[in-house]
Amino acid sequence: xxxxxxxxxxxxxxxxxxxxxxxxxxxxxxxxxxxxxxxxxxxxxxxxxxxxxxxxxxxxxxxxxxxxxxxxxxxxxxxxxxxxxxxxxxxxxxxxxxxxxxxxxxxxxxxxxxxxxxxxxxxxxxxxxxxxxxxxxxxxxxxxxxxxxxxxxxxxxxxxxxxxxxxxxxxxxxxxxxxxxxxxxxxxxxxxxxxxxxxxxxxxxxxxxxxxxxxxxxxxxxxxxxxxxxxxxxxxxxxxxxxxxxxxxxxxxxxxxxxxxxxxxxxxxxxxx
Amino acid sequence: xxxxxxxxxxxxxxxxxxxxxxxxxxxxxxxxxxxxxxxxxxxxxxxxxxxxxxxxxxxxxxxxxxxxxxxxxxxxxxxxxxxxxxxxxxxxxxxxxxxxxxxxxxxxxxxxxxxxxxxxxxxxxxxxxxxxxxxxxxxxxxxxxxxxxxxxxxxxxxxxxxxxxxxxxxxxxxxxxxxxxxxxxxxxxxxxxxxxxxxxxxxxxxxxxxxxxxxxxxxxxxxxxxxxxxxxxxxxxxxxxxxxxxxxxxxxxxxxxxxxxxxxxxxxxxxxx
Numbered sequence: 001x002x003x004x005x006x007x008x009x010x011x012x013x014x015x016x017x018x019x020x021x022x023x024x025x026x027x028x029x030x031x032x033x034x035x036x037x038x039x040x041x042x043x044x045x046x047x048x049x050x051x052x053x054x055x056x057x058x059x060x061x062x063x064x065x066x067x068x069x070x071x072x073x074x075x076x077x078x079x080x081x082x083x084x085x086x087x088x089x090x091x092x093x094x095x096x097x098x099x100x101x102x103x104x105x106x107x108x109x110x111x112x113x114x115x116x117x118x119x120x121x122x123x124x125x126x127x128x129x130x131x132x133x134x135x136x137x138x139x140x141x142x143x144x145x146x147x148x149x150x151x152x153x154x155x156x157x158x159x160x161x162x163x164x165x166x167x168x169x170x171x172x173x174x175x176x177x178x179x180x181x182x183x184x185x186x187x188x189x190x191x192x193x194x195x196x197x198x199x200x201x202x203x204x205x206x207x208x209x210x211x212x213x214x215x216x217x218x219x220x221x222x223x224x225x226x227x228x229x230x231x232x233x234x235x236x237x238x239x240x241x242x243x244x245x246x247x248x249x250x251x252x253x254x255x256x257x258x259x260x261x262x263x264x265x266x267x268x269x270x271x272x273x
Numbered sequence: 274x275x276x277x278x279x280x281x282x283x284x285x286x287x288x289x290x291x292x293x294x295x296x297x298x299x300x301x302x303x304x305x306x307x308x309x310x311x312x313x314x315x316x317x318x319x320x321x322x323x324x325x326x327x328x329x330x331x332x333x334x335x336x337x338x339x340x341x342x343x344x345x346x347x348x349x350x351x352x353x354x355x356x357x358x359x360x361x362x363x364x365x366x367x368x369x370x371x372x373x374x375x376x377x378x379x380x381x382x383x384x385x386x387x388x389x390x391x392x393x394x395x396x397x398x399x400x401x402x403x404x405x406x407x408x409x410x411x412x413x414x415x416x417x418x419x420x421x422x423x424x425x426x427x428x429x430x431x432x433x434x435x436x437x438x439x440x441x442x443x444x445x446x447x448x449x450x451x452x453x454x455x456x457x458x459x460x461x462x463x464x465x466x467x468x469x470x471x472x473x474x475x476x477x478x479x480x481x482x483x484x485x486x487x488x489x490x491x492x493x494x495x496x497x498x499x500x501x502x503x504x505x506x507x508x509x510x511x512x513x514x515x516x517x518x519x520x521x522x523x524x525x526x527x528x529x530x531x532x533x534x535x536x537x538x539x540x541x542x543x544x545x546x
Contacts (some may be wrong), residue, residue, distance in 0.1 A: 007435060011435070015437070018291060018292070019291070019292070098432070098433065100380040100381065100382050100429070101433050102378070102380055102429060102430040102433045103377070103378040103380070104375060104376070104377060104378070105375070105377070105378050106375060107373040107374055107375055107376070126375060130434060131433075131434055131435055134436050153375070156373070157375040160374050160375045160404075161403060161404055161407050162280060162284070162407045162408045163407050164284060164287075164288070164410075
């Protein structure tokens with residue numbers, strides 16, 4: 001595995017692999033089994049695998065956890081090596097950004113749910129993903145379904161900007177007890193870790209109810225709220241694949257989303273029906 | 274020459290020419306000798322030449338001349354054929370845009386001169402150029418120096434977004450009497466056409482003065498204003514290559530810009546020192 005730090009190194013690799021299929025997994029590091037599942041799938045489906053680790057400052061809002069965000073470079077390198085990654089790109093902030101930048105703006109319809117709670121967050125996500133896409137020029141790029149709205153917006157960017165890239169959505173990986181894996185789970189203390197189980201519990205019970213009856217979204221959300229009544233729930237939402245909130249739940253076209261707060265930590269989870 | 278109308282046709286061409294050098298000339302049609310000089314240079318320097326003709330609605334502000342903008346598709350096709358263009362891309366608006374779009378925002382330092390007079394104009398320019406770049410994936414793209422600020426911003430976008438494209442700035446082509454070629458020159462009546470000559474006259478006299486003495490920009494602008502005193506001058510500016518206005522004129526690093534109005538028609542001209 002080669003570790004690349006500069007634009008020039010990466011562009012040379014990209015240029016020399018122009019005729020090969022390339023799988024790309026962009027990450028912010030602190031790799032867990034969720035990331036590993038993305039990397040493994042990329043390894044299975046492509047001749048070349050590129051992983052990036054970059055804690056992107058433009059997607060953090062003022063007051064968010066940019067400085068505290070977990071960094072585990074040495075462990076991450078070993079994980080990538082074990083997963084037979086070909087190239088690991090680990091740029092500095094000054095490598096990725098200049099003082100004045102052409103900016104990316106998420107579409108107007110993205111200012112709901114995460115886009116509403118974290119205005120500007122998705123602008124930063126799309127900006128760094130577009131930069132990385134242009135550098136790596138992957139055949140396929142792999143994203144987890146846990147960040148569902150992010151995944152949808154990246155798909156929209158690829159479509160709008162005519163990027164010749166296949167976005168591969170990957171299933172959420174969970175702990176044995178159901179907790180969705182997240183680099184931010186390390187922030188949880190013992191009690192919070194235990195309480196957090198109610199999120200996946202609420203989602204599972206919702207999914208099983210949807211199969212059985214003609215529940216409206218509002219009734220479903222009430223039942224989920226009951227399961228999570230001891231939690232600081234920020235939102236429960238039922239949306240279609242374009243992230244429009246819906247009342248009539250359609251199997252195969254709906255996503256149920258939960259965000260709950262544990263102290264300063266926001267945990268996201270969802271189920272794609 | 275093949276005329277392409279759809280994204281799919283163009284993407285197939287791009288994909289099959291992946292190992293060849295491609296020169297790209299994006300235009301809004303109504304081709305004149307300025308465009309032809311870009312196309313000829315592209316033809317000289319590349320294996321494949323792609324020209325696009327698309328009057329891009331997102332770069333026109335409300336009330337501007339979108340509907341009146343000159344369209345001469347049949348003449349343009351013949352010109353491209355004569356210039357040995359390989360592929361002419363002429364998409365519809367609905368091919369290029371959907372209802373909701375991920376947007377491009379020109380950097381904050383671009384809201385001067387054209388960016389100030391036409392707020393949002395450059396956002397639209399960068400948006401369509403980025404879409405076209407992603408579709409064509411050119412080795413080199415050719416832009417005239419007449420739209421100097423546009424050229425500078427496209428170079429900045431390429432740098433910021435790490436696009437593996439060489440931007441080739443091309444000299445302004447003029448009528449024998451000095452008028453810079455522009456698709457908008459057709460709007461001028463006989464008197465306006467004659468008056469418009471004062472723009473290039475003022476620029477030439479400024480350029481010759483700069484060589485001879487240590488003139489400050491403000492003094493230079495006064496002298497130019499004298500030459501153009503009968504015109505409705507919108508601005509005269511002296512900027513460096515980053516479009517910061519300067520007072521001390523540096524040879525090889527300054528651009529002198531003029532915009533003047535003739536009825537509803539704005540004419541731009543400039544000289545790169």
